[in-house]
Amino acid sequence: MSDAVRVGETIRAKVQRLAWASEVANSLKEEMDGLLASGSLIIPLEPGGWWHQYVCPQHHTELLFDPSVADATQFHCPHGCVVRGAEYRGAWLVYKHQQLARIALGAAGVYAALRDDAYAALSKRLIVDYAAQFPVYPVHPEAQPWMLKGRAFHQALTESIWSTTLIRAYVLLVDEGVVFSSDEQQKVDVFLHLLEESMRAYRGILIHERNNAENNYTAWLNASLACVYAARRERHELEALVEAEGGFCHHLSIGVKPDQLEFEGSTYYHVFVLRAYLIFAEMAKRCGKDLYASEGSLGQSMRGMMEALAELADDHGVLPALHDGPMERLPYAREIAEVAEQGLSHYAVEGLVPILREAYRQMGSADGSRSGLEALxxxxxxxITNPSNVPAEPRGSKLWPASGFVIGRHASNPLSFLVDFGEHGGAHGHLDKLHLTLMHKDRTLSPDFGVVPYGSTLRPWFGETTSHNTVSLGGKSQAEHTGRCVRFEQTEASTYAWLQSDAAYEGGLLNRHLLLTSDWLLDWFEVTLTNEEDLSIEWWMHPVVAPQSKQLTERSFADTLQYPLISIHENLVDLPIVGRFAPEALHVSMEYRLKEGSEISQTAMVLPNQELLTVQTTGHSIDPSIPLTALLHRQMGKRAKFIHLYHVGTGAMFEYDPAEDRLGITFEGRTTSVHMSPEQGLLMV
Structure with a gap:
């Protein structure tokens, strides 16, 4: 395996040539020394459960995990709660098993870098201990009925991910000449055999019984099998898996849209599947087969998936939490770093640098410089020697027509936008068509909040329409459906996007028009209903900081009789109205302070029979227990027009001519007139 040998040599060469690599290797060594001293590096004899249940039932935040603890029966919330129970212990065991597999890979990497036999011994001990225990774990009796059951975990999916880490540690040790005794090798062989049997069986269920080959599970079952074949040097089996139904090439063709985004429309699952592809490609390379330039039947590729991430991120490298997925989580940051580092190494996609910098920041690096196992x-x-020193390249607007996303950017405007109009996304989709994410170069103001761990009872809220920046009717969520992009146009002067939905609600037509110039962003949202009865038409915005305005009168949400609650869903808490804006003439003005010296101004046109309110809501998915203040612009009737202007600097003024459907915008002494044409959409005149 000449290609395999070069893996260890590359690690060693980095450490010898590059100061950052030497620092990373020695830092990992010190981390492992501390864990060894704590006595925590002993594999549990119990299988893991479902990690999504590792969440505080009161605050809905992910529970804390201390890697230096060998065993635990009580679990701590960041807010001080202590919880106990079998489901929490099962979830903790997932973290523990995954941590120990990561230690095995890290120790193998440190051995390759520094040639200290103690770390080869540590890695080998963990591998052999797990190989010996794996046949003892039962096919999980406590897994939920919908799951494909694993041995070491409730889910076969979790097992496949864990196994790729453990086997990568094994093949790296073998690359470096570490010898396993006949007894040790026999245990490893039994482990690989059992793992292959289960992964092949589950592929059969997904691909043939459920006709669900595009599932993200499949990519990981493939990756686990590729690791098995690479460990056993079975090139023929690996090549067959590349070409098989549901195999590497086929999954790339059906699991990724032609515009290079994973089919569920989730950024998290995009990274998730891309990482599985990269592990498969790494194992294929060890068997002498290069998959890094492979393409799907419609041009899908790992390079294209990398470039899509580079386009999606905000100016700080933060990836939007589209549909299901966390906004920020340490294991996710590590996954992003692993993917982004390979995007730089294999494809030189320099647009990944801000993403890599942000991932390392979330992993604990204050300035975003390289750290941890992924860097090594x-x-x-x-x-890129140090991602923290590389400035971000300017980017233009972008339309993903197959996936249903559009980004608007202008080189002279610190504001930009992202809108979701595409497919629902299946099990990981949200009821969020025409959702608007508003970004500033310093911070995203109104992000998509992603989702809490699935074990939280708050999970439904994060999928509802009213938790997104779009329109709902009567407090009810949209139907699962696909919207459309009617018009997308980018010129030197502006970017214009006209997004439409006619299936969100029966008898409802939703049109969102977004016009971005060098000075401002205009959001013009029109709703037309053909229903016999008037409905409450509700425009929502969820900023991460509360709006400030002289026109805002705060209400006491304790007085629910005078200031009613917004009822969203029978299984969710009602939302209290906490403020009301009193318009001066036609418009309301407000500001958002993102940081010192950085503000966004918003001007809202409040027409007769409309009201603009502030509503207290659940917080974002990182910590839902810290409430946020949402904007609710609403009107009873069959037609509604919601017009909002965002800008940086002084306030804007509106003049509106309803007969001509024409809006005059005065900004910093300059007036621009915008006309709504039924055929062409928004036109600057």
Missing amino acids: LYGSTTA
């Missing part, structure tokens, strides 16, 4: 294994020796 995959950090490029040529493309």
Whole structure:
């Protein structure tokens, strides 16, 4: 395995040539020394449960995990709660098993870097201990009925991910000449055999029984099998898996849209599947087969998936939490770093640098410089020496027509936008068509909040329409459906996007028009209903900081009789109205302070029979227990027009001519007239 041998040599060369790589290797060594001293590096004899249940039932935040603890029966919330129970212990065991597999890979990497036999011994001990225990774990009796059951975990999916980490540690040790005794090798062989049997069986269920080959599960079952075949040097089996139904090439063709985004429309699952592809490609390379330039039947590729991430991120490298997925989570940051490092190494996609910098920041690096296992294994020796020192390249607007996303950017405007109009996304989709994410170069103001761990009872809220920046009717969520992009146009002067939905509600037509210029962003949202009865038409915005306005009168949400609650869903808490804006003439003005010296101004046109309110809501998915203040612009009737202007600097003024459907916008002494044409949409005149 000449290609395999170069993996260890590359790690060693990085450490010898590059100061950051030497620092990373020695830092990992010190981390492992501390864990060894704590006595926590002993594999549990119990299988893991479902990690999504590792969430506080009161605050809905992910529970804390201390890697230096060998065993635990009580679990701590960031707010001080202590919880106990079998489901929490099962979830904790998932973290523990995953941590120990990561330690095995990290120790193998440190051995390759520093040639200290103690770390080869640590890695080998963990691998052999797990190989010996794996046949003892039952096919999980406590897994939920919908799950494909694993042995070491409730889910076969979790098992496949864990196994790729453990086997990568094994093949790296073998690369470096570490010898396993006949007894140790026999245990490893039994483990690989059982793992292959289960992964092949589950592929059969997904691909043939459920006709669900595009599932993200499949990519990980493939990756686990690729690791098995690479460990056993079975090139023929691996090549067959590349070409098989549901295999590497087929999954790339059906699991990724032609515009290079994973089919569920979730950024998290995009990274998730891309990481599985990269592990498969790494194992294929060890068997002498290069998959890094592979393409799906419609041009889908790992390079294209990397470039899509580079386009989606905000100016700080933060990836939007589209549909299901966390906004920020340490294991996710590590996954992003692993993917982004390889995107730089294999494809030189420099747009990944801000994403990599942000991932390392979330992993604990104050300035975003390289740190941790991902840097040691995959950090490029040529493309980027230190991601924290590389400025972000300017980017233009972008339409993903197959996936249903559009981004608007203008080089002279610190504001930009992202809108979701595409397919629902299946099990990981949200009821959020025409959702608007508003970004500033310093911070995203109104993000998509992603979702809490699935074990939280608050999970439904994060999928509802009213938790997104779009329109709902009568407090009810949209139907699962696909919207459309009617018009997308980018010129030197502006970017214009006209997004439409006619299936969100029966008899409802939703049109969102977004016009971004060098000075401002205009959001013009029109709703037309053909129903016999008037309905409450509700425009929602969920900023991460509360609006400030002289026109805002605060209400006491304790007085629910005078200031009613917004009822969203029978299984969710009602939302209290906490403020009301009193318009001066036609418009309301408000500001958002993102940080010192950085503000966004918003001007809202409040027409007769409309009201603009502030509503207290659940917080974002990182910590839902810290409430946020949402804007609710609403009107009873069959037609509604919601017009909002965002800008940086002084306030804007509106003049509206309803007969001509024409809006005059005065900004910094300059007036621009915008006309709504039924055929062409928004036109600047």
